[in-house]
Amino acid sequence: MSQALSPRIMIVGAGPAGIRAAATLVEAGLHPVVIDEGQRAGGQIYRRPPAGFTRTAKQLYGPEAAKAGALHALFDRLAEEGRLTHCAASSVIAVHEGRLHVLGESGVQVISYDRLILATGASDRVAPVPGWQNAGVYSLGAAQIALKAQGVALGRRIVLIGSGPLLTLVGAQLVKAGADVAAVLDTSPWHQQMRGLWKLAARPFVAMRGLVLRARLGGRYHAGVALERIEADGTGVTAMHWRDAGGRERLTECDMIGMGWHLRAETHLADLAGCDFTYDEQWRQWLPKTDRMGRAGNGVYLAGDGVRLLGADGAEIAGCLAAAACLADLGRPAPSTGAYLRKLARLERFARGLACAFPWPAAMVRALPDDAVVCRCENVTAGSIGEGADFGGGEANRVKALSRVGMGRCQGRYCQLAAVELVAGQAGCTPGAVGRFRAQAPVRPAPIGAFLRDA
Template sequence: MSETTSPRIVIVGAGPAGIGAAATLVEAGLHPVVIDEAHRAGGQIYRRPPAGFVRTPEQLYGSEAAKARALHTLFDRLAEDGLLTHCAGSSVIAVHAGRLHVLGEGGVQVIGYDSLILATGASDRIAPVPGWQNAGVFSLGAAQIALKAQGVALGRRIVLIGSGPLLTLVGTQLVEAGADVAAVLDTSSWYQQMRGFSGLAARPVVALRGLALRARLGRRYHAGVTPERIEVDEQGVAALRWRDAGGRQRLTPCDMVGMGWHLRAETHLADLAGCAFIYDMQWQQWLPKTDEMGRAGNGVYLAGDGVRILGADGAEIAGRLAAAACLADLGYQPPSAGADLRKLARLERFACGLARAFPFPAAMVRTLPGDAIVCRCENVTAAAVREGADFGGSEANRVKSLSRAGMGRCQGRFCQLAAVELVAAQAGCAPDVVGRFRGQAPVRPAPVGAFLRED
């Protein structure tokens, strides 16, 4: 095809999945548009600090430094050579009828597309703990962003609570940066973690690397804990009250709590683009439905943690596969996908092992005290969600409208999974019966003035 008739292909996200997709399309002779919220490509796992930052890639990314450098260099070269268009510092806030509404420094612009590849990644999966609405409580991802982007720890004495590889990774990164990490508390017991061993054996080197990171935490790490309450004073967080695996009550003084239970797929744009969803019992969340190449229908392709939580390596592969599917559907000759599909299958076995080893603490959430805050944005308590279930039945959006859970600026990213568990427990049904909150535009907060254009 000539340049004037080339299809308009837009990629949302410039992490490993978006970069993998962009490189594949450029190799085929196409010129994609890449839209990303960050000012420099890399995504969350390979997030880049500002220019002149003194910490090295080895300090920022550890054993992944070489991969991070390679991806950064690849994308920068493609952008500098004019082989793709990079819309940096821009957020897609709506999708409708083949058009993206993109919020940037100059306001909102509309970008049309023939094919859309969503590589939106994932964010922290949060389980509410009484007191988590107070100042000094952050997600693990926020703690990692502050460390990578600014070289700072978000507290003088830190406690991390949650489960999954990110918990160990952030704890180790903070310790090695010189932060005072008082405790790293994992709600998954040693027995539960061993249940995922068969899947983790699919990537023995990665599994051993994770154990090595945990060893660096030493006596700070505790498995099988139960968080009870984040204590606060007039300054904010003061301590975390918890029970260890033996049931003994513990109190750890701190001024910052970081929390997160592995990851949740970022699916709001996929929802607005009309993708179908299924409830994944393994991951205990709703995920978009695609074929093995990432096709979601209607010219939409999904890649990376926004559809399957497979980590950076899996995201890069999934990006290449989504681009190959896009090329094939447009009538271009796609690269062979056989090797990538085999690699992805192995990564999926490993990911399933992680899901078994580090599950979302549904039982803990279902027994939250009534005064515990579930939705921080709207200050909605567990009692209010249960009351909404009593009046509205077991349908997620009915409970949302009655209780206002999920109506705040995060649109349920932090509270939806917990709210659904509470509704399911109150209604006596499974979470998949409850359903999921519908996506709403704009998917990110946007000032009214951004929509006012002189033209």
């Protein structure tokens, strides 16, 4: 069938899931269009540095260097051969009635699609700590991107806080690069980490690799800490106040803090595309509902960390599955998926082990003082959210309307989970009962001029 008569299949995201989805479709004789915010494919996990960068792939990606290189080469080859269309440096800012609103260098274009594969990935899941609104506080992902893309550490003396594999990974990467990492503070105690151990055995080599990275941190790593507050002056962060597992007060001087509690699925476009959601008690967040293949209904398919938080390996498999589902629904021959589904089940066991071992710090969030800033975009405090909960009846979007939490530049990406946790505590219910903030277009900030078209 000629390209002109082929169904128009759009893929949003050129990370591991998007690349594998595109390759699967190309192998079936289709010509997908891949839209990605980056200049080059790879996603966040396999982000590529600019031309002329002197650090090697081994230094950038560690043991994943070969896998990253293979994905990069595969996508580049398909694009160079004209077998797919790559819309780089472009953001999908809205989905409406079978059309994507795409923001690029030439403004906003409206592109229709027959099938849509969303491989939007995930971002850092952060929890407010008193003082986190000050200059010098970044997410772990931001610290990692700066190291990968520019070869720089974001501070001269660094403290990392949070929990999960990324905390250990970024700490080890910074130490290896020669950065001064003063402390790595994990809110998950040792006994909690041991609870997830039996599920982590589903991927023993990955678990062992994490332990090796942990060992490289040495005495910098502290488990079961309580985060008190971030101290700052007019120039930015100056120190982290915390308590160790024994309850002793500690102070670590620093000029940069990186924070993160595993990942938060990027779901704004899935919401606008009409996908249903369900609250996952273990991950403590709302996730889109799909079948095992990634079908979300209405010609929409989801793949990668935007639907299941399974890491890069899981994202690759999910991309293949979503493309196979798309092909089957189009009545075209699709690759066998049995082996993929079995491997995906093993990856899900491992991911559940991570969620158990490194949980979201719900108790810490609910204990925030009233003057602690929760929404950094709009400077909304925990006290204001509590007042909104009293008047809003414990429903997420009413509290949002009353307090403006989640109405800023990030659209709740960094504050929603904490805000919902506070509302649930105030209302005496579960976060799932509070609901989630509704996504609004545009899902990314866009200049007004981008919407203006020549008559």
